[in-house]
Amino acid sequence: LDTDACTMCGRCTAQCPAHLTGKPLDPREIVLKVGEVMARTGDPATSPPIGVDADITVKADWVFERVQPEEIWACTSCKACDEACPVNIEILDKILDMRRYLSLMESNFPTELGGAYRAMENSSNPWGLSQSERAAWAGRVEGVDIVDPGDPFAHEYLYWVGCAGSFDDKNKRVSEAVAKLLARAGVDFAILGPSELCTGDPARRSGNEYLFQMLAKQNVAALDGMGVKKIVTQCPHCFNTLKNEYPQLGGNYEVVHHSQFLEWLVETGALDLEGARLEDRLVYHDSCYLGRHNDIYEAPRRVLGRLGGVEVVEAPRNGTKGLCCGAGGARMWMEESIGKKVNDERAEELVETGATRIATACPFCYIMIDDGVKGLGKEEDEVRVADMAIHLLEAIETADRAQAGTPTFIAEARRSELAILTPESEGEGDGGRAALPPTTG
Ligand code: SF4
Ligand code: SF4
Known part of the structure; x- marks a missing residue:
């Protein structure tokens, strides 16, 4: 029934990565079409969304005659539409409900997804x-x-x-x-x-x-x-x-x-950042499932910001308005053959910040953003894309080597390789053992 509240402002569509890159998905249209069907078939009857003719002339007792499967499968489940909606319409839930119907009742899903299903099953x-x-x-x-x-x-x-x-x-x-x-x-x-x-x-x-x-x-x-x-x-x-x-x-x-x-480990001193530095400009790419889905935006930024020498910058679209990498909503396992690739769009934006390091906090973001950056012709020594844990460990191990007096050329050669040896401090009793950290922010 929340479709009834739609003001047709289009803020959801303006934030949708699928729509922005030319896919056949417009979240406002999804809401309006579902609203039209509800208005026609609901019991008790509901009023149609503002601006929609109450006398719907198309056969409207079947939602999939109004909404095409291509629209539903283009969604990355990034939640940007829900975040933008001023009247809190739950757009993503409707799309996921429709996916459930298509998948379970009609076995109507992209062929490639069938391979991932079989792999998960077997x-x-x-x-x-x-x-x-x-x-x-x-x-x-x-x-x-x-x-x-x-x-x-x-x-x-x-x-x-x-x-x-x-x-x-x-x-x-x-x-x-x-x-x-x-x-x-x-x-x-x-x-x-x-x-x-x-x-x-x-x-x-x-x-x-x-x-x-x-x-x-x-x-x-x-x-x-x-x-x-x-x-x-x-x-x-x-x-x-x-x-x-x-x-x-x-x-x-x-x-x-x-x-x-x-x-939490850094804050409590269990993880010592003494001398850990990155002489780089770094931009953090927000993961949709960490940010909009779980409200965690600051922790990765705060950890990386604690490193010496680093300049943390922001992409134009960041935080609650961060642009998806394109892999969420099981899109990782589907072909992207229509429009511009979402990861290319995001990679361009991140590279334009002038960052020499891009930090991710999600394995799928890491794959997608790294592919996008490489696709722009940027090699590892120009723009280093990696999960925040890799950036952090590199800074710490560089400090270790500096302390141990390792010649600079050896340190540079190892820059993109994680050292195999476990740090000497491993297993030094329970003194630094952490209790569970807070679970927000
Ligand atoms: S969840 Fe993201 S991709 Fe899906 S409709 Fe909303 S904004 Fe578009
Ligand atoms: S943001 Fe909300 S109110 Fe605005 S068009 Fe989208 S669903 Fe309707």
Whole structure:
């Protein structure tokens, strides 16, 4: 019924990344079309949206004669429309409801998405790679404990790595960086390795509720069986699902995103930034699922702003108005063949800030923005795109090398390579162990 409140101001459409890049999606039109159908078929009857002829001449008892599937599948679920709407119409929820109908009732979804569904069903991750490879990255970091789901959980934190952090080459480096930073700060953590399944986020966001629940219930059973209480994750999609959606299935955990956790470790002194510097101009790209979906905007900026030498600048569209990378809403698993690519649009804006480093806080943003920046012909030594944990670790390890007197040319050669050795401070008792940080901002 909230469609009735639409003032047709168009603010939602003005913020929509799909619309801005030429896709057949106009959120205002979605609201108006749904409103027209409601007006015609609702019981009790409702008034049509302002400016819409009450006497609808098209057959309006079937919403998909008014809204085309192409519109629905173009959405990145970035929530920019909801954020912009002055009368709080829940536009994204309507799109996701329609996706659920198309996916579950009509099996009407983009062909490529079928591959991701099969991979999640058969391999428990959308990459379709073997679960036995999940913890391969951990072999390059000393001392990462992989727990057996049959045993009680004997650590303070479960580090939920996520599928991207486990299987995507760029993001495996993020996992290494996060693990090294946690170890360096004396955090008592472990990973699930092959026993961690996809949270089901891509399935739910694309309407496949059946597949989402299948994966989520298995994860909840494993986590509850082990007695896991506290989870830290580097993926805003995992974060959102574990924190906000698993309680619907009985899974209740204290979940923090790595940006919040790293901020807390820095604030409490567990992670020492003495001498850590980046002589760079840096711009942070807001993740939709961290920002608009969970209201976390400042933690990544505050952590990176604590580094010496760094100049943190903002893109024109930032914070609540940040432009999506184009991968959300399971768009990561669909072709983008119409209009300009959303990640190209965003990469141009970020590069135009003159930044020499771009920081992300989401594995999908990392992939999309890095691809966009490389597509502009910018190489690693001109614009370094990486997750905030990688930037942070590079600054800390550069300080380590400077302190140890490593010649500059060796330090430079290592700039884009994360060091393999675990910091000497790893495992130095429990003195620096952190309790759970605050979960907002
Ligand atoms: S959620 Fe984002 S992509 Fe989807 S309609 Fe709203 S603004 Fe457009
Ligand atoms: S922002 Fe809200 S009120 Fe304005 S057109 Fe969009 S749905 Fe209607």
